[in-house]
Amino acid sequence: xxxxxxxxxxxxxxxxxxxxxxxxxxxxxxxxxxxxxxxxxxxxxxxxxxxxxxxxxxxxxxxxxxxxxxxxxxxxxxxxxxxxxxxxxxxxxxxxxxxxxxxxxxxxxxxxxxxxxxxxxxxxxxxxxxxxxxxxxxxx
Numbered sequence: 001x002x003x004x005x006x007x008x009x010x011x012x013x014x015x016x017x018x019x020x021x022x023x024x025x026x027x028x029x030x031x032x033x034x035x036x037x038x039x040x041x042x043x044x045x046x047x048x049x050x051x052x053x054x055x056x057x058x059x060x061x062x063x064x065x066x067x068x069x070x071x072x073x074x075x076x077x078x079x080x081x082x083x084x085x086x087x088x089x090x091x092x093x094x095x096x097x098x099x100x101x102x103x104x105x106x107x108x109x110x111x112x113x114x115x116x117x118x119x120x121x122x123x124x125x126x127x128x129x130x131x132x133x134x135x136x137x138x139x140x
Contacts (some may be wrong), residue, residue, distance in 0.1 A: 026119065026130045027066060029096040032073035035061050038095075040105065042082025047072075049089030056085075069094050079105040098125060 038054075038061070045056030047063075049070035054061040063072040070089065073096040079085060083105030087093050093109070095101075120131040 027069070027071060027094050027096055028128055029073055029098045029119075030128065032064065032066075032071060032096060034073050034075045034098055036074065037076050037078075038072070038074040039076075039078045039080070040083040040085065041080050042105075043084075045083065045085045047085060047087040047089070047093055049087060049091035049093050051089065054085075063093075065091070066094075068092070071096060073098070075099055077101040077103070079103045079107065081105055084108065 038059075040056065040059065043057040045054065045059060047054045047070070049063075052063040052065065052070055054063065054072055061072055063070045065071070068091055070091040070093045072093070075097070076099040077095060077097045079102070081104040085105070085107045087107070087109040095107075119128045121128050
């Protein structure tokens with residue numbers, strides 16, 4: 001069986017404007033320039049999708065807009081236990097990883113819906129394909 005590398009955060013769309021019903025096609029991490037490695041230690045971080053920034057202790061990344069989505073692309077993503085990423089702003093956000101993604105901390109968006117589109121690679125990240133769609137909706 002070929003090696004399958006799922007990149008959870010590679011296609012996680014945290015919809016800051018979930019109520020708008022915004023939908024997007026999967027984003028290919030290889031179509032974006034990497035910002036390097038994202039390794040968030042315990043602490044509070046803010047993604048501002050209007051300003052296209054991810055800031056926090058020792059962290060300052062600038063994202064790009066693709067369509068109407070604020071995109072942050074990395075070689076790998078780690079959100080350690082105790083790290084809290086709060087998303088604010090007028091755009092949905094996508095965290096893309098060309099490699100592994102480990103989310104042990106919290107990513108919080110102002111919305112009631114999270115759309116994920118996990119991708120799979122069977123050739124160690126040279127090419128990617130959409131694996132499946134998954135939607136989480138908060139019920140009140």
